[in-house]
Amino acid sequence: MAFSAAGSPKTTARGRLVFETSFRIVCTAAVLFGFVVLCFLAQQLIKDGWGSLSFKFLESPPSSNYPERAGIYPALMGTIWLMGLILILTVPLGIGSAIYLEEFAPRNGFTRIIQLNITNLAGVPSIVYGLLGVAAFGFAAEATGSQDLRKSLLAGAVTMSLMILPLVITASQEALKAVPRYHREGSLALGATRWEMISRIVIPSAIPGMMTGIILGLSRAIGEAAPLITLGAVTYLTFSPRGPLDLYSVLPIQIFDWAQRPEQIFQREKSAAAIIVLMGVLLLFNAAAIFLRSAARKRLH
Amino acid sequence: MSYRRSRARREWIARALTFACALVSIATTAGIVVVLVTESYHFFAKVGFGRFFGETTWSPLTEPRHYGIWPLAAGTAMIAIGAGLIAIPTGLLAAVFLSEYASERVRNAVKPVLELLAGIPTIVYGFFAVAYVTPILQRVIPSLPIYNALSGAIVVGIMIFPMVASLTEDSLRAVPKVQRESGIALGATKNEVIRKVVLTSARSGIISAFILAISRAVGETMAVTLAAGNRPQLTWNPANEIQTMSAYIVMVAKGDVPHGSLEYYTVFAVGLALFAITLVMNLLAARLVRRRSYGV
Incomplete structure (x- = not known):
């Protein structure tokens, strides 16, 4: 050349x-x-x-009349509820899919389609998942007659779970792939069935890696607001949810609401304080993911 | 039941349950496509493709009603192109630095920073635009409105920069060392090797990274809803307030339009267009990556 x-x-x-x-x-x-x-x-x-920022900020409702007293309690509680429900949904679904694809799936065209589909789903804009939720839960609301179903925590959690599943599945697959071949072969040689090998040998050593994937998925969900707003999540709420069918707000929605207000105290100060709280939680998540990643490496080698 | 039978049965149950989990992702895709197509059908049955693609004004909520997608498409394109102009050169150069110049120690220090930047919620970028970027820009362009495409494009560019950098770096690092060494042995300087050997060799992977990042900018919602505003207009001036496709969906959803009204179905028509655009870009990117091969 x-x-x-x-x-x-x-x-x-x-x-x-x-x-x-x-x-x-x-x-x-x-x-x-x-x-x-x-x-x-x-x-x-x-x-x-x-x-x-103060404890008062964390435990007060977002008052409009007394801006200086406004806090994020309902949004914080909503975020915690939502994360809990997402966790319950994505752990079995994500890990289950990964186990099927890595351990059971035959190498055929259908498996390739599932895999390609997961890759494509990861690139679908979050707002499109919101539209899926709107139509699905709108339909469910008509069938059950409860009008607020679409705005409930449950609807938000299901929609967000579908959104982060591709991420969780891919990360869990990587974790399963990293388990050395001789661990599997050793187990099978001792007479274990395939599922016994998976549940007693493969899953325990892949757990830290799979948890890293779940944390990454959760940290994507915790900052996401678009699908929830599309579903009709309330932007201004002074009480916190008590069950999965209740109305809710979350931190990003609270920030969205405040950042659009004309008052300087909301638009700048309260939004910035809420963002600091949100970023604090995210940093904790990231630290946990980094810690688990190194734990995973140690366990395998 | 014998022990052997119960083991075989457990085996079968595990296989069936995990298979059912894997089917959820297929059902999700099917659900998205069915919902978007059937709900948009109600829209297109009333309005027709001609007005959707033929009109140049988008005002489905107020009289006189117009249903031309172009203002929203232009708004989205302006954000995506502007973001690309910022993120592609910086991301590419950052990737070159990380893959070709940085020592292992520097790399290990820089990568977490990029990951952190990539993990910042998009709503925070929206706040960043409204609270800091726009006021700074207004000092330079005093006539700039609070909500404008420029500010939105800048923060979306910052947002996709880490993605461009890390995806590009992956494809640069996949270029075999032998190719670099051959270049050096022929008397090329390091940047000559990078520009003429490494970048050429990793070309399709790099372009694929660019497309994925732009596709992300196209689908981006919260940052542009906050920063770029809610006024759909067919313009190429980034100093104007605009509305992107995603921002329109958010705006209508917030307004609580009645289920089954034409306004309600417009959201799905816009959603279908958005989904189709990002899908085509993602498939194109996947195809480019698959084609890359690094023969020596």
Whole structure:
């Protein structure tokens, strides 16, 4: 291959050296771009939101009449409820699908279709899942006669679970793939059936990896608002849910509501404080995922 | 029942249950397609494809009613193109840095930062746009409205930057070392090897990463709903307030339109268009990745 274009400054020895150095600097600058944005965002959020953060903020309802007293209690509770329900739905479904695909599925066309389908589902915009939920739960509401079903925690949890399932399944499949072959063969050689091998040998060593996938899925769901707003989740709620059929709000929806208000105290300060809480939970999730990932590596080697 | 029979039975139950779990994802896709097509059918039966693709105004909620998708499509395109202009060059260069220049230690320090950036909820990017980006832009362009496409495109660009960087890095790292060494041995400088050997070799993987990131920008909802506004207009000026396809869906859903009304069905028609666009982009990206092969 020829590396020359006659007459260009890039062809002289000095020109090539200068270009090399500047190219390197530009590449480094591109990475720094990410750092700068992150630092700027963090610094601004703390500047605007820190003053509103207190235990009172966590345990008060979002009052409109007394902006300075407004808190995130119902949204925080809604988020915790939603995460709990999503967990109950996605753990069996996600791990079950991954086990089928990795351990039981025959290598045929139908399995390939399932796999390709999961990859494609991961790229479907979140709002489209919201539309699926609107139609499905709208239909269910007509059938059962309960009009608020579409706006219930249950509807939100099911819709969000479908949205994060592809992520959870793929991550769990990776975890199952990482279990060494000789563990499986050893178990089968001792007379275990396929399911005994899976349940006693493969799953226990894949658990940390699968948990990492579930945490990643949850951290996607915890920040997502679009499907829930499409379903009709309430943007302004002063009480917190007591059961899966109750109305609810979540942190991202509360932030969305506040960030659109004209008052500076809501638009800037209260939103920033709620974002700090949301990001705090996310960081905890991420830390747990990183910890589990290293635990998974240790267990397998 | 004998012990052997019960073991065989448990085996069968496990297989059946996990298979049922795997079917959920097939049912999800089928559900999405059926819902979008049947609900849009009610829309197209009344309005027709001609007005949907032929009119240049989108005002389905107010008189005079117009049903032309183009203002929403242009809004979405402007956000996606603007975001791409920011995220593609920076993401590509960042990927080159991570894969070609950074030491293992630097890489291990930078990767978590990118993951963190990628994990920030989109609503936070929306807040970022309204609270910080727009005020800064207004200092440069005083006539800029609070809600504008420019600010939305900038934050969506920042949002998809980590995705471009990490997907591109994956395809750069998949290029065999031998190819780089051959280039160096022929007397090329490092950046010549990168530009003419590595980037060329990883071409289809890189383009696939770009397409996936743009597809993500097309489907992005909360950041653009907050930042770019809710006024559908056919414009290519990024300083205008616009509405994207996803933002329209959110706006109508918030307004509690009655189930079964024409307004209700417009949401599904827009959703179907959005789904079709992102699906085509994702399939194209998947096809490009499958074709890549690194023969030495």
